Amino acid sequence: MVAARANWKGYLKFGEISCPVALYTGASTSERISFHTVNRDTGHRVRREFIDPVTEKPVEREDQIKGFEIDTDRYVEVEPDEIANAVPDSKKLLAVAAFIPCSEIDTVFFDKPYYLAPSGKIGEDAFAVIREALRASKVGALAHAVLFRRYRALMIRAQGLGLVAHTLNFDYEVRSAAEAFDEIPKLKIQKEMLELAKHIIETKKGEFDPSKFDDRYEAAVAEMVKAKLAGKPVKVMQKAKAPKVVDLMEALRASVGAGPAAAGKGRPVKSASGLKKAS
Incomplete structure (x- = not known):
């Protein structure tokens, strides 16, 4: 296996402790199917x-410069x-400014993920101390650095034997949730509706396993390309039907194995949604 290539090397400063670290790309789109024109x-x-x-003439690369539109x-x-x-x-320095409880980190500000690992044997002890302190305290380290010619904020958290760092969007880059939520x-x-919904959650609990995620778009495009190479007809996928609008209480009961027949014993199924506007 070829060793991963670091995107950036510098120092992680934690109080008066500094250790050399290397930053590696945590996600890449290079494996996705791509097309040329x-x-x-x-x-x-x-x-x-x-x-x-x-x-109406082509502009050569050496004649192209940036321009900020003022009018x-x-x-x-x-x-x-x-x-x-x-x-x-x-300055090749990840300077920690504050520690934020993991439960309070708003992931809407997360941009790109990176992995942080020790760079060389010298800083391994300091790196391990920082990692375990973050893990034990259940906090993330808010740090700042100049990365790839931009001043960035990063949230650093313990993960396994290393650290995972997300570059953060600036406040002006994140749209207000009010734009989407104000009209709700x-x-x-x-109470019964909430209890039924909680029961569904309990019975469907699982573990986060990205290896089981299916990229259906990539798979479908790959099959289409294979079919065209083999001179076979391209399979046309059927369009999904819109789900039927049903009574909410009835749907919740059916989801926990108590359909209309079972629900009707001792308690009638309400035709209304069971939701009222809060005063």
């Missing part, structure tokens, strides 16, 4: 060009070295 008439792969809309078709032009000079200098009415739920 091909000329339907010739079968040749096409290439992308940047065209000046006024001169319609007006830009502040920025050279690559100007951007490089404006970026904070990387406050409802008073019947």
Whole structure:
């Protein structure tokens, strides 16, 4: 097995303790099926060009620079070295600013996952102490560093023999939940409904096992490509039917093995939803 290549190396600073660490990519899309754009008439792969809309001529790579739009078709032009000079200098340091209880970490701010491991034998003891302290305290370490030419915040937590670090979205990048939740009415739920729903959860409890996740899109596309290579007809998947709208209480009872017949013994099945707006 080829050893993983570190994306970044530096130091994790925990109080007055520092240890050398290496950062590795925690997730990658490189294994996904990808397509190229091909000329339907010739079968040749096409290439992308940047065209000046006024001169209608291609713009070579060395003539392309960044531009910040300040008005319609007006830009502040920025050279690559100007951007490089404006970026904070990387001190190769993950400086811990605070410790947050894991139960209070809002995962909506999580961006990309990385793995943190000791870089060399020298810092292994310090790394282990930091890892076990985080695990025992059930907290994550909020740290900051310049990563890949950007100043980033990271949440670092213990995982197995190492640490997992998520880069965090900034507050201005995360949309307010109010945009999605404000129109949801406050409802008073019947006790029986809640008990039935909790029973369903208890009977369906399992363990988080990503190896059992099915990427049905990738599998379907792979089968389609195989069929086309073999000159076979492409299988057309049937569209899923929309679920029927049923009485909520009846559906809950049926889900725990108490269908309409069983539910009707001693207590009638209500046709109403059983939910009332909370006062």
